[in-house]
Amino acid sequence: MRGLNSFYRSFYGGSFYRHFRRPSEFNHKHFRIQYTLKSPKNIHFYVNVNNGYHPCFIHVYDHGALSNLRAKNPEKMVLDRAFFDFDVSHPEARKIKEKLGSLRSHGTKYQEELQQDLMEKLRFKIQVGKIAKPAIDEAKDFAVKFKETFGTYPALFFSGGKGCHAYTFFRASSFKNINLAISWFAEHIKDSYGYQNMDLSVNKDAMARLSRIPYSKHQLTGFNVVPFTINDSYEDIIHKSLDPRVEKFHREDHSSDFNKHLQKIDLVESHNSQVNNSNLNKRPVFTWKNKKSNQWIDHRAFFKSLLGRPEREYPDKKYVMYHCPFPGHDDKNPSFMVHEKGYYCYGCQKKGNYWNFLRDSHGF
Numbered sequence: 629m630r631g632l633n634s635f636y637r638s639f640y641g642g643s644f645y646r647h648f649r650r651p652s653e654f655n656h657k658h659f660r661i662q663y664t665l666k667s668p669k670n671i672h673f674y675v676n677v678n679n680g681y682h683p684c685f686i687h688v689y690d691h692g693a694l695s696n697l698r699a700k701n702p703e704k705m706v707l708d709r710a711f712f713d714f715d716v717s718h719p720e721a722r723k724i725k726e727k728l729g730s731l732r733s734h735g736t737k738y739q740e741e742l743q744q745d746l747m748e749k750l751r752f753k754i755q756v757g758k759i760a761k762p763a764i765d766e767a768k769d770f771a772v773k774f775k776e777t778f779g780t781y782p783a784l785f786f787s788g789g790k791g792c793h794a795y796t797f798f799r800a801s802s803f804k805n806i807n808l809a810i811s812w813f814a815e816h817i818k819d820s821y822g823y824q825n826m827d828l829s830v831n832k833d834a835m836a837r838l839s840r841i842p843y844s845k846h847q848l849t850g851f852n853v854v855p856f857t858i859n860d861s862y863e864d865i866i867h868k869s870l871d872p873r874v875e876k877f878h879r880e881d882h883s884s885d886f887n888k889h890l891q892k893i894d895l896v897e898s899h900n901s902q903v904n905n906s907n908l909n910k911r912p913v914f915t916w917k918n919k920k921s922n923q924w925i926d927h928r929a930f931f932k933s934l935l936g937r938p939e940r941e942y943p944d945k946k947y948v949m950y951h952c953p954f955p956g957h958d959d960k961n962p963s964f965m966v967h968e969k970g971y972y973c974y975g976c977q978k979k980g981n982y983w984n985f986l987r988d989s990h991g992f
């Protein structure tokens with residue numbers, strides 16, 4: 629495909645350390661096949677070699693150094709993107725995939741006609757039965773809401789199966805625990821917007837996180853992983869996927885300061901997990917409501933970690949005062965009161981808890 633090297637260069641960078649992985653069709657761990665990729669040309673090569681026969685997966689994150697990739701050491705990881713997965717759960721399609729998987733475990737030529745027949749059924753379900761539509765519609769909705777808040781659309785890709793992917797890019801940033809932050813964000817928007825098809829499992833472990841390579845061909849359907857926009861119809865997307873042409877990709881078009889939002893969540897969530905992991909700490913922790921103890925978080929501690937020392941503290945009172953941090957309110961007095969269970973501004977009357985605060989200052 630023309631332009632693929634330059635696509636991979638924009639998407640993954642000019643040099644990096646990632647594994648290409650071909651998850652095994654066989655039920656043996658040692659058959660898992662992986663290669664170290666360092667350049668866009670490497671990706672292109674392995675996609676070509678495996679295309680249509682085997683799934684083509686790659687690490688979402690650049691591991692920053694060969695030794696780190698090998699040692700699974702997160703220290704130098706380049707955390708410059710967030711990846712979201714939408715996947716329709718479809719029992720019939722799953723059955724077909726399982727059957728195909730067990731046939732393919734004997735080789736792609738084993739009972740070839742039956743394999744072809746099952747693949748045809750799967751293709752039909754996707755193309756005519758439109759089983760991927762709920763995932764695609766949700767991803768579009770997510771993209772619109774994301775743009776409203778962060779200013780750019782995530783890059784959307786049809787997976788070639790019954791789902792799709794969304795990537796957003798940002799300046800490489802450091803996080804205490806990016807997994808927790810992205811998981812929190814994903815779980816939260818899944819709940820808030822009722823996204824049935826948002827798959828949270830991909831957000832668990834950044835180190836091991838893999839995604840299907842754009843413009844690779846799905847091994848079970850023959851459909852290609854292709855980009856789409858919120859204006860593409862289902863038919864447009866399938867059409868592109870059957871006859872893919874590499875589209876221009878500019879990472880800036882999908883870049884935002886989402887990292888700053890994630891970093892705020894990171895602060896709270898990594899604090900939570902530390903406190904949760906420590907039996908010594910009996911103080912209320914930074915969650916919306918602590919599931920274990922059913923206690924409310926102490927908002928004074930939360931805002932202290934976010935805004936620093938309060939302007940005013942009173943030894944005998946249970947609240948502290950800040951200058952109001954909301955951009956719309958130019959607060960000359962410290963009018964922003966934070967008590968154990970939330971905040972209230974005497975000036976602009978905004979009130980809520982830490983989650984309201986994150987949402988109101990960042991739109992989520």
Ligand SMILES: [Zn+2]
Pocket residue numbers: 952953954957959963964973974975976977978
């Ligand atoms: Zn205010």
